[in-house]
Amino acid sequence: MDRNEQRKQQYRDYVEQVTPKHNLLKNMAGAFLTGGTICLLGQVILNFCKAQGLDPDVAGSWCSLLLVLGSVILTGFNLYPKIARFGGAGTLVPITGFANSVAAPAIEYQKEGQIFGIGCKIFTIAGPVILYGIITSWGLGLIYWAFGFLRG
Amino acid sequence: MEYIHAFWVGGLICALVQILLDRTKLMPGRVMVLLVCSGAVLGFLGIYEPLKAFAGAGAGVPLLGFGNTLYQGIRKAVDEEGFLGLFTGGFTASAAGISAALIFSYLASLVFQPKMKE
Numbered sequence: 001m002d003r004n005e006q007r008k009q010q011y012r013d014y015v016e017q018v019t020p021k022h023n024l025l026k027n028m029a030g031a032f033l034t035g036g037t038i039c040l041l042g043q044v045i046l047n048f049c050k051a052q053g054l055d056p057d058v059a060g061s062w063c064s065l066l067l068v069l070g071s072v073i074l075t076g077f078n079l080y081p082k083i084a085r086f087g088g089a090g091t092l093v094p095i096t097g098f099a100n101s102v103a104a105p106a107i108e109y110q111k112e113g114q115i116f117g118i119g120c121k122i123f124t125i126a127g128p129v130i131l132y133g134i135i136t137s138w139g140l141g142l143i144y145w146a147f148g149f150l151r152g
Numbered sequence: 153m154e155y156i157h158a159f160w161v162g163g164l165i166c167a168l169v170q171i172l173l174d175r176t177k178l179m180p181g182r183v184m185v186l187l188v189c190s191g192a193v194l195g196f197l198g199i200y201e202p203l204k205a206f207a208g209a210g211a212g213v214p215l216l217g218f219g220n221t222l223y224q225g226i227r228k229a230v231d232e233e234g235f236l237g238l239f240t241g242g243f244t245a246s247a248a249g250i251s252a253a254l255i256f257s258y259l260a261s262l263v264f265q266p267k268m269k270e
Contacts, residue, residue: 024174031170032163035214039162042209043155060212060221061248067213068249072256076264089170092180093187094162094213095249101184103257110261118261122254125181129215130250133188133222134242140196141226141238148230 027088034087038094042067064095071096075103101125154208161203161210184215191219195227221245 042063049059074080080100084091091097105121112121123130169187172178178186191214194200200220204211211217225245229237243250 024171027174028167028170032167035166036159036163036210039207039210039213040155040159042162042213043158046209046212047154063209063212064249065252068252069256072253072260076260078267087166089173089183090163090166092173092183093166093169093215095215095218096213097180098184098215098218098249099253099257101181102253103260106257106261107264108266110266118258122257122261125184126250126253128181129184129188132185133192133219133246136189137192137195137219137222137226137242138238140192140223141230141241144196144227145230145235145238 030086031088031090031093034083034090035093036090038067038090038096042094067094067096068099071099072103075100076107080104098126098129101129157207158210161207162213163210165210165214165216187215188219188222191216191221192223193219195220195223218246218249221249 045063045066046059049062050056054062071080074083080091080096084100091100102122102125105124106118109117109121111117169183172183173180191200194203194216200211200216201224204217204220211220222242222245225243226238226241229241229244231237233240
């Protein structure tokens with residue numbers, strides 16, 4: 001019994017020892033700088049589009065498009081994971097993180113074929129994100145619609 | 153000034169999510185889903201558009217902004233088309249981002265080979 005307890009303790013110590021230590025403040029600083037920089041880049045694109053006389057919605061679409069393109073290219077050259085090691089959530093939270101999560105499995109699983117490789121795996125993260133995003137906004141939209149309907 | 157606000161607001165959102173990643177066992181995929189859904193709720197509550205007006209890309213680029221875009225798209229479509237808008241607005245508003253991610257990623261899978269994990 002005692003021996004058993006001792007072994008459990010040893011195991012817990014071992015787990016503690018091999019689990020990578022997170023330095024929260026350092027990680028937060030990395031996330032802040034990286035995420036901030038990506039958003040700043042987005043603002044540069046937005047302002048450039050607005051200077052061309054595009055309306056805000058169209059400018060927003062261009063901004064998404066170009067950030068996604070940049071992220072996919074960086075993912076292809078295997079550079080995005082390197083930035084992610086420093087940036088943590090700063091690379092995950094912006095739309096570039098979404099693009100990375102679409103491109104990475106598409107490239108990774110190409111050997112498994114067009115349908116079950118690329119076709120399925122491309123939606124590994126995108127699928128849940130799109131599904132629950134659509135469901136949530138649909139439900140909220142339903143409330144909005146119902147209020148409008150009742151008000152006449 | 154726009155650039156500064158975009159930087160610190162966007163950075164702050166990422167730093168807060170970093171706490172979530174480090175202090176909980178949430179996987180990145182779940183965090184992304186959580187962000188998009190939260191963004192839609194914040195949009196519904198009328199909080200996100202003012203934030204976006206203040207921070208620009210700082211609020212638009214994070215996935216919270218993606219959720220907000222979905223909701224705003226649905227709202228706009230409901231105003232224009234009524235009930236049917238519930239089924240068209242979300243994808244219409246997010247079309248550029250989603251299509252770009254899928255198309256560029258597919259093209260990338262033709263061009264790039266998988267890399268060995270280091």
